[in-house]
Amino acid sequence: MKVLIVGGGGREHALAWKCAAAPRVSEVLVAPGNAGTASEPKVRNVEVAAQDIAGLTQLASAERVDLTIIGPEGPLVAGVVDAFLARGLACFGPRQAASQLEGSKAFAKEFLQRHGIPTARSRTFTRERFDAAWVRSQRAPLVVKASGLAAGKGVVIAESTDAAVSAAQGMFAGQFGAAGRGGAGRGVPGGRRGKLHRDGGWRAHPAARHLPGPQRLRDGDHGP
Numbered sequence: 001m002k003v004l005i006v007g008g009g010g011r012e013h014a015l016a017w018k019c020a021a022a023p024r025v026s027e028v029l030v031a032p033g034n035a036g037t038a039s040e041p042k043v044r045n046v047e048v049a050a051q052d053i054a055g056l057t058q059l060a061s062a063e064r065v066d067l068t069i070i071g072p073e074g075p076l077v078a079g080v081v082d083a084f085l086a087r088g089l090a091c092f093g094p095r096q097a098a099s100q101l102e103g104s105k106a107f108a109k110e111f112l113q114r115h116g117i118p119t120a121r122s123r124t125f126t127r128e129r130f131d132a133a134w135v136r137s138q139r140a141p142l143v144v145k146a147s148g149l150a151a152g153k154g155v156v157i158a159e160s161t162d163a164a165v166s167a168a169q170g171m172f173a174g175q176f177g178a179a180g181r182g183g184a185g186r187g188v189p190g191g192r193r194g195k196l197h198r199d200g201g202w203r204a205h206p207a208a209r210h211l212p213g214p215q216r217l218r219d220g221d222h223g224p
Helices: 010-020 053-062 073-078 080-086 096-103 105-114 132-136 161-172
Strands: 002-007 027-032 043-045 067-070 122-126 142-146 155-158 193-197
Touching: 002 010, 002 053, 010 027, 010 043, 027 053, 053 073, 053 080, 067 080, 073 080, 073 096, 080 096, 096 105, 105 122, 132 161, 142 161, 155 161
Parallel strands: 002 027, 002 067, 027 043
Antiparallel strands: 122 193, 142 155, 142 193
C-alpha cells in the first residue's frame, strides 16, 4: 500500500519512518516533508504545502494513495479530512468540527464546562470586552493563552497580574498573529478572544503548579 503523510516536522518524520518500516507499505509520500524524510528509505518528499487542501487531494488521487495521515493541526482545522472523505479518499484525523477542540481553546474550555469535564477556572475575553480590572483581582501567577493555533508559542505564564494584562494586550495586538486576536481559552489570549487561566491559557486562571504544562522556555524556567 502507499501512504501519504501531510506535514514537514519531526512528528511527520517519525510517522513516515514508522510507516515505511511496515512490510505491506511500498512507498511513503510526505508533503512537503523535510531533509530528514528525504533521506529515509521508501520515503519520497512531494512539494505540496500542508495547507494546500486541493493540492493534497489531487496528489492522493494521482498517486493512488491508500491512506493519508495528517500531522499538523492547521490542515485539520481547515477541514482537510472532510475534503478527503468527500472524494472517497481514506484519511486519518479528526473532521473539521472535532478539530475545533484544538483550533480554539475558547471552544475547548466551553465544551469541557458544558459537559462537566474537570478543567481549571478561566475566563475568555475579546479585545473589545477585555476586563483588566477582573484580571488584576485574581491571584498570580496566571496563564495567558491565545485561543487559536500558535504552533505551541501562544502561552505566557505571568508572575503578576500586571504582567498578565500586558500579555493579553500584546496577544490582542497581534503578538501571535491571528491566534491571539480572537478567541480566548483557559488563562490564555487567543484567536480574537483571549483567556486567562490559573493553570494556563488566555482566559484568566490562577496557575496550578501541579499541572505538567505549559512549560517555560529556556533553562531554569526563565523564559516566557
